Amino acid sequence: MPQIELPNADTSTITLAEAMHSRISQHAFEEQPLSIASLSQILKNSAFSENASHRPYPSGGALFPIEIYLLVRDVESLSPGIYHYRPDVHRLEFLWVLSENLELDVTFDAWVTSAPVLIVLTAQWSRSWNKYNDFGLELSLLEAGHIGQNMLLSAVATNACGCPWGGFNEKNLADILDLDNEREQVVYTIALGPSISKASPN
Numbered sequence: 001m002p003q004i005e006l007p008n009a010d011t012s013t014i015t016l017a018e019a020m021h022s023r024i025s026q027h028a029f030e031e032q033p034l035s036i037a038s039l040s041q042i043l044k045n046s047a048f049s050e051n052a053s054h055r056p057y058p059s060g061g062a063l064f065p066i067e068i069y070l071l072v073r074d075v076e077s078l079s080p081g082i083y084h085y086r087p088d089v090h091r092l093e094f095l096w097v098l099s100e101n102l103e104l105d106v107t108f109d110a111w112v113t114s115a116p117v118l119i120v121l122t123a124q125w126s127r128s129w130n131k132y133n134d135f136g137l138e139l140s141l142l143e144a145g146h147i148g149q150n151m152l153l154s155a156v157a158t159n160a161c162g163c164p165w166g167g168f169n170e171k172n173l174a175d176i177l178d179l180d181n182e183r184e185q186v187v188y189t190i191a192l193g194p195s196i197s198k199a200s201p202n
């Protein structure tokens, strides 16, 4: 699969405490592409790992069942499409072009279609099944929450914003990502985009 290098520059302008206290769920985005620097930093802070046994989030049994996919609509220097993040090398893998008649089911949340990126976290059951059986589901949901919080805080730190989307249609997203539902299941999604600039005081 074509691999896309991501920039490494740290563009955050605020402290961790500031990011934590200013995080809110936002689903109105500035009408411009999300910068590649911001997306890169969100992914790097959330999941990059040079060491196979350590990541920026905890994982039950260190089995790391969560995979990160991106539905990219409008990101600087990326073609619209479906991508997969490789946390070991901090690269995106381009999977395929976003179909023009992509039928993302947003029945309850039309705002999702305006998000420049939809992050989709999936759980690969086979990684935790041998050790945890059904308990692996709970562990992977908890793990996805840790990754999600990393993403939301990193978004705030890079002048972006996001909103978890719990109203996704699991089958619809599995079809879009062409997942084998026996082995891999969508567990969490987060919409991300550039934050709307605050009007300067007159």
Ligand SMILES: Cc1cc2nc3c(=O)[nH]c(=O)nc-3n(C[C@H](O)[C@H](O)[C@H](O)COP(=O)(O)O)c2cc1C
Binding pocket: 023, 024, 025, 026, 027, 109, 163, 164, 165, 166, 167, 168
């Ligand atoms: C697991 C989860 C799923 C959520 N799903 C949605 C959603 O589908 N649509 C939405 O507008 N907000 C969603 N939210 C955001 C919550 O509405 C929001 O976190 C809550 O109102 C508190 O506001 P705050 O995040 O700005 O502090 C979700 C939050 C979580 C944690």
